[in-house]
Amino acid sequence: MSETPKLVLFQCQWCLFAPADQEWVDTQLPENIHLAKVPCTGRINPLYLLNAVQSGADGVMVSGCLPEQCHFKTGNIAARRQLEEFSDYLNHIGYEQDRIRFLWLDLQDRGVIQKELAAFEAQITALGPAHNLATRVAETVGGANA
Amino acid sequence: MPDIDALKAEAKRILSEGMVDMVIGFKAGDTPLHPQPAFFKTPDEVDQLVYNALCQNNLATYLTRFPKNQKIGMVVRGCESRSVNALVFEGQHPKDGLYLIGVPCEGIIDWRKIVEQTGEEVFSIFEQSNNTVLVESKSGFFTLEKETLLHESCSRCIHPNPISANVVIGELLPEGDPALAREKVAAFASLSMEERHAWFRQEAERCIRCYACREACPMCYCEECFVDHITPRWTESGTTPAGMQGWHIVRAFHQTGRCTSCGACERACPMDIKMTYLTEKLNEDMRRKYNFEVGLDATTPPPFSTVTLDDKSRFVI
Amino acid sequence: MVDAARQPLIEVKTFTEVEKVEGYVGNFVVTLREKTKYVRADRCNGCGACTKACPVEIPNYFEMNLAPRKAAYIPMSQAVPLIYNIDMDACIHCYKCVEACGALEAIDFSMEDKLVEQEIGAIVVATGFSHFDPTPMTEYGYGRFPNVITAMEMERLNNSAGPTNGALIRPSDGKSPKQIAIINCVGSRDKRYNPSCSNFCCMYAIKNALLLKQMHPDTEISIYYIDIRTPSKGYEEFYDRARESGIRFIQGRPSEITEDPDTHQLFISSEDITLGKVIEREYDMVMLNQAAIPQPDQNHMSSVLNVAQSPGGWFMEYHPKLRPIDSPTDGIFFAGACQGPKDIPASVAQGSAAASRASRILHSDSWQIEPTVAVVWPDRCVSAKGQACGICARACPYGAIDYTKGLAAEVITAKCHGCGACVGECPHDSITQLHYTDAQVLAQIRTLLAVEPEKKILAFRCQWCSYGGADLAGTSHFEYSANERGLRVMCSARMDADLIYEAYRLGAGAILYSGCHPQDCHYITGQVVGAKRAARLEKIFERMQMSPGRFRVEWISAAEGDKYARVINEMQASLDAIPEDVLKAEIERLRPEMAKKLTKLDEIPGVAQALVQVDFIVNEMVGKEKVA
């Protein structure tokens, strides 16, 4: 595994109000971060997280809207219940809960996601690579960023 | 122990009066120590009905296998009655199409523990009134403490009495202490991350993907399980570490807010995988965070089906 | 102000509060609280040594808190009198100022507020307006984003005598902004805060934009607006000039201001209505053009002066078109924005008008009032007979009735405006109102209900609102039932319960009790008195089991002709819904009950006589032998 941690960002497509931030996420995301855009955090099936974790993601970030700002009324708070429990549960069997982070963005936030991602990356770098549940066999050809 | 004659009489009554089309219960199995589920359709067949501490299946599992318009009578213990409630909530059988004959349950004996303690082939067992079990084996009779033979889930059972049963046969038992389940989860959680993971890996490694746990679980009634799904292939389907771990992680997670801690999955497992330390963690979380226990009635939705703004969550800013 | 202070006949009393206003037009007694400055005006020479010595620094309110000031200070450079002032809330009592003042001994910490009573002929209220604080509008981030400032702050920033000596800088980093946005209608035309338009902000935004553009030609200025309102002479031309000079006007109310937390740059997201597209633009600085709102102590002043407030809290004029300068209380006039948002020309005009209105009082020996005043029959007043009553005094919105137990109530005619609230309320019929005496009104009722009374809808209309509404319904040709019979009194407060009972006794089919909307009342609180009585009557009639729809209470403004017509038509419909025989039986059933409530009606002076005359006339005209 390379030095820089591999992070997966599940992004609710509405949480970034500022077009500039959205553009940054869409085009200038660092190479070690994979973006998976979903219509709402409520859309995120825990199986997504499982797949990311089992395939060797060192950290998973979910960015969504603040409670009461959800584009789909209750998607984010439903996601909060299910995904928080899932991350607690993964922690129970060997995937640190610090490796899964929810980022709730206020509509008025701007330029926050870049910093939060950097802070998250630093936090994951300090934790080191996640190996406990990374059980999917690495493919020999292709590799990262394929 | 409930009066087996009263149980039979009630089963016969509801069959003969036409209140139900069928009674699900147990009958003696082909091998000793293994009573098997039975489906009695006539009053005469009810004579075969048995009920003892070795009846280890969760009968609610069979509820989903019969048409919804069929009237079903069922012998239920605490956990089974809760499973039935959960299934009624999920619309798997109408409430008025059910007749539940409740029996307070003193716990299910794990036949593996008998074998373990006697160390030899066992022919039969007799429950005695002083909380001991008389075991007949190859070399004679043993008296064992019942307490030591109980299945792990049963030793921590919170609701031994059937809930929302039409009739209860036998005397109600005192409710269990939720602290026991809490302590077990806490004890596991106090281990280090590496120890917890090592334990999980060790358990999952033995899995042979027979899906006996799935078959034994009353809540696993999906037409197509997520592991059988092809696009996308949610988790590896073979006995690779990823596949085995993924299966156990998600199987348990799918029972969040639905599992009654009956332990049927664990008893069904041919590889003796201790699956309940996963489900109990989730059940404990539901109790702690949302004050929710499944199956106490057939109308309260599980936490994942409800949303509220005022969750206390570490994710909230 | 400095100019005014120099006039020999003008006495300027600053730092003084009005505590109490008593008396009436031409004869007010005003109690003033002259607040102490802790500096003797006769000794202070304005040298400023105290300010230099003072160690306390607090935000300067006059500079919109953008600059500091000392606890010993001059509020502003045009202050009258130009002497120093110790801010006791901020003072730490170090007495360094006293030391600095030295032999002059102008600073005296033992001074106290003085209460002064003064005889005043007329009062002009010019208390001005206040600004809406945009902090609650979180979407604009005022208070959180340093570069979002209010119009008043911009005013100080851009002022050569201001905290920056006129240098335009942005608060976050002191750099001069190149992109400035002005957002209009912040808190105004907004039902969540102030639904009304603040009148002058459009022009104010353009003025500020032009000023900025002239002083800093390289700045780009955008004005976000919903509508630009330039209604006066020369205003549209001014707007033209602004567009010509390159100021961008963007139609669309911004929904959100966001800030880059590192650079403190601001981003405004708004729909450009003309394009139909959402655009986001970047700015260095944003100015919020706040709503004008009434002064925070406007409610208090309104009770001190006994003048009403219109919806929104501004002082209410006597009549919006005919007497826009006068308050409902004679001898008190309004000037400027205390009466509603106004720009400078309008305020000056109103100030001049108010001064001349006031001088008419000062120059005359007598004062004409409307003739509809209330009069007491002292011999009928129970107070004169020793009973405790005082109902009339409590009902009077103007405090025009002197009530002392044991003496007959007395109307101070100069203060009376003729609403008739006392007349309506007096349970002993001891007060009447000239031109609307009980005899006169009863005579009208009797006439209107002379023929087929059960088919009639008798409408009591207040002179100012519902009468105007009925009038408008007529002139607008809104059709309503021809069975309506209108009857005018000055105010819903005058609609005496006796009049209603008598009308029902005479067999009226239905009665409408109508007046102004609450707060619109021409007589400050007259409508409140009327509304309370109406509620009482509704309950009484309900207890009598009167058919629903026969008594109706509606508040109808002079602009609601359509409502008037609708109400009457609805009443006709509900009257039609009652079968004729049932209605007649009900009238007969209730007649004795109504009569019972009216036993003393004949004793009211003039009533019996008037009714005899009416009966005679009616009999002559319709050939009826007997009325009721």
Place this chain on the structure above:
Amino acid sequence: MSGFTDSNALSERVKAIPGGDMLMMCYSCGTCTSKCMIQTKLESSYNPRRLIREAVFNMDDAAFADKTIWLCTACDLCYPACPQKIHISGVINAVKALAVESGKKTPYQVAKVDELTCVACGLCVKICPYEAISLVEKRVAFRGTIPVASVDQGKCMACGMCTAACRSTSIRLAEDYNDAELIDTLLSWLGTERVSS
């Protein structure tokens, strides 16, 4: 003043539907459009202000053809922002209801139920914020007449909460947010591949 307005006019019909009554109060300030992110992120022709305008001017055809009615998810972020306190999503919903009445259908993809595997547990019904899912008895190939979940095309907003709630992945969003594609790209980026499939 009746007689001036035609009760068949679009604006009157919208007003008669609860939520649509404040329609005429709009002074077209555009706050709602810019508060909503649909125009910038999804569909450039989206514009609630214009839709209200179309309703005010009784432009039935234009209003029913406007994509706005199908895209508003009634998150009501604009409602507290509206200076005229108009319940914008209420107006949009009213127009949508009239559009559906006149036979219009959403041009967008909505959730789809795999009837072969649905077990009608009802968890999606409970979690759906739009009450778009209901359980109906239906004849399904190979399975007989059974209850299955059914999505109301007019109400579904394609948020996908049902797919996250479904254990047997029997309900899914079509095309745009396809599970398989998401998982495939995720896995290939993370450098792993299915060992057996």
